[in-house]
Amino acid sequence: FVLVVALISLSFGGAIGLMFLMLGCALPQYNQYWPLFVLFFYILSPIPYCIARRLVDDTDATSNACKELAIFLTTGIVVSAFGLPIVFARAQLIYWGACALVLTGNTVIFGTILGFFLVFGSNDDFSWQQW
DSSP states (O other): OHHHHHHHHHHHHHHHHHHHHHHHHHSTTTOOOGGGGHHHHHHHTTHHHHHHHHHOOOSSOSOOHHHHHHHHHHHHHHHHHHHHHHHHHHTTSSOHHHHHHHHHHHHHHHHHHHHHHHHHSSOSSOOGGGO
16 A cells, blocks of 8 residues: 555656646746756656666675766766756746746656655565566
8 A cells, every 4th residue: 555655646746747847838928848858857867777776786785886877877867957947047048937947847856756766666576677
């Protein structure tokens, strides 16, 4: 029952985050769809950690170069996702209000992705890493 509640909560968080992103794009006063490029960062952010998790056999090691590289790359992707709307707003491609909505959506989406890995990442009976 706990996993079902976690899954519903994570899907609700993802929907709220995407709603903020769409509001930053589609509201009549903003009406610019440049912020949708952050969707690429949403897709790319879990990939390094999933690859490192498949390559690393020893999960008990406190320090692992492959895992640390994956965390470094994921951090770069997340920072880029927060930086892109700010660059768009500074270049006057989007309004600052749209930038704020996209940054709020980024916070919610990346929190949801982190929650997914915290809830389902360490559970042995759920084998999403077998994909």
